[in-house]
Amino acid sequence: MHASAHSYTRLLLSHQNQLMQCATEVYTSSVNAFRRVGHLSSEVLAMPYIPLMMLRQQKGLLLTAALSLAAKLRGIPAYIVIPKNAPKCKVDNVIRYGGQVIWSEVTMKSREDTASKVLQETGAALIHPYNDKRIISGQGTISVELLEQAPQIDTIIAPISGGGLISGVALAAKSLNPKIRVLAAEPRGANDAAQSKAAGRIITLPETNTIADGLRASLGELTWPVVRDLVDDIIVVDDADIMEAMRLCYEILKVAVEPSGAIGLAAVRSESFRNNPAWRDCNHIGIILSGGNVDLGVLWDSYRK
Numbered sequence: 463m464h465a466s467a468h469s470y471t472r473l474l475l476s477h478q479n480q481l482m483q484c485a486t487e488v489y490t491s492s493v494n495a496f497r498r499v500g501h502l503s504s505e506v507l508a509m510p511y512i513p514l515m516m517l518r519q520q521k522g523l524l525l526t527a528a529l530s531l532a533a534k535l536r537g538i539p540a541y542i543v544i545p546k547n548a549p550k551c552k553v554d555n556v557i558r559y560g561g562q563v564i565w566s567e568v569t570m571k572s573r574e575d576t577a578s579k580v581l582q583e584t585g586a587a588l589i590h591p592y593n594d595k596r597i598i599s600g601q602g603t604i605s606v607e608l609l610e611q612a613p614q615i616d617t618i619i620a621p622i623s624g625g626g627l628i629s630g631v632a633l634a635a636k637s638l639n640p641k642i643r644v645l646a647a648e649p650r651g652a653n654d655a656a657q658s659k660a661a662g663r664i665i666t667l668p669e670t671n672t673i674a675d676g677l678r679a680s681l682g683e684l685t686w687p688v689v690r691d692l693v694d695d696i697i698v699v700d701d702a703d704i705m706e707a708m709r710l711c712y713e714i715l716k717v718a719v720e721p722s723g724a725i726g727l728a729a730v731r732s733e734s735f736r737n738n739p740a741w742r743d744c745n746h747i748g749i750i751l752s753g754g755n756v757d758l759g760v761l762w763d764s765y766r767k
């Protein structure tokens with residue numbers, strides 16, 4: 463499962479003056495989610511009678527759909543706890559890949575209580591969507607693949623929500639190339655990670671408000687130290703810029719990306735990145751476009767506004 467499943471597109475966008483001030487090569491990595499959770503196979507999926515359960519914390523369903531499929535291929539059930547406000551297309555994908563949806567209320571407490579109940583009733587093995595070493599190390603394969611294919615990359619930008627993706631990306635990238643910069647992109651309406659970095663401790667927000675529905679979770683105790691120590695900066699972007707980046711992904715890259723997935727491109731295009739002297743010599747930027755679950759109805763509505 464390598465390059466064929468991991469669709470990798472190298473696009474030179476530096477001629478697009480409006481895109482970037484600095485000459486920047488944009489690499490897109492359409493993440494092979496199945497491979498990301500494939501890391502679980504040796505430990506968890508080898509236990510055929512233990513079903514899997516994932517607590518979905520506003521999590522992009524890349525992982526949950528992939529987990530559903532991984533479990534299905536092993537002939538074991540996967541219970542996916544999903545809050546009632548999850549986008550329909552994401553829920554549909556879980557069902558499509560054989561996962562059993564367990565609804566919870568939107569609050570973190572309800573999600574955790576629901577998960578505990580499922581664990582008790584089924585004896586399932588809990589797989590946390592980001593605060594789990596297996597998930598984090600699976601995410602690290604993105605950096606390995608990206609740097610294998612484009613070793614000249616000097617900066618990687620990835621979305622941040624609970625921090626599993628960026629933690630894996632940062633740990634793997636910096637162990638391969640300690641000089642590489644790793645930046646996180648976060649929506650302004652859910653900027654708890656940026657606030658946490660500034661405060662030096664985990665900050666959780668009472669509420670979030672962003673089109674990037676996959677990026678509303680808070681850091682966990684495993685991801686926070688990695689974000690604190692290995693993520694060089696968190697670039698906060700507005701929803702309008704996320705939508706514009708998404709449009710460019712469709713129009714120029716021909717890649718179907720959801721808002722949460724397009725945020726890295728929005729960050730690279732942002733004034734705060736381009737005008738920051740610290741990033742002036744970022745010449746080869748790897749942007750991780752992390753998910754493509756787009757509810758087209760919602761998307762069209764948001765464009766009409």
Ligand SMILES: Cc1ncc(COP(=O)(O)O)c(C=O)c1O
Binds near residue numbers: 624754
């Ligand atoms: C599409 C997408 N990209 C990136 C992320 C960030 O993942 P993490 O929670 O590991 O930071 C998410 C989170 O769910 C997501 O949905």
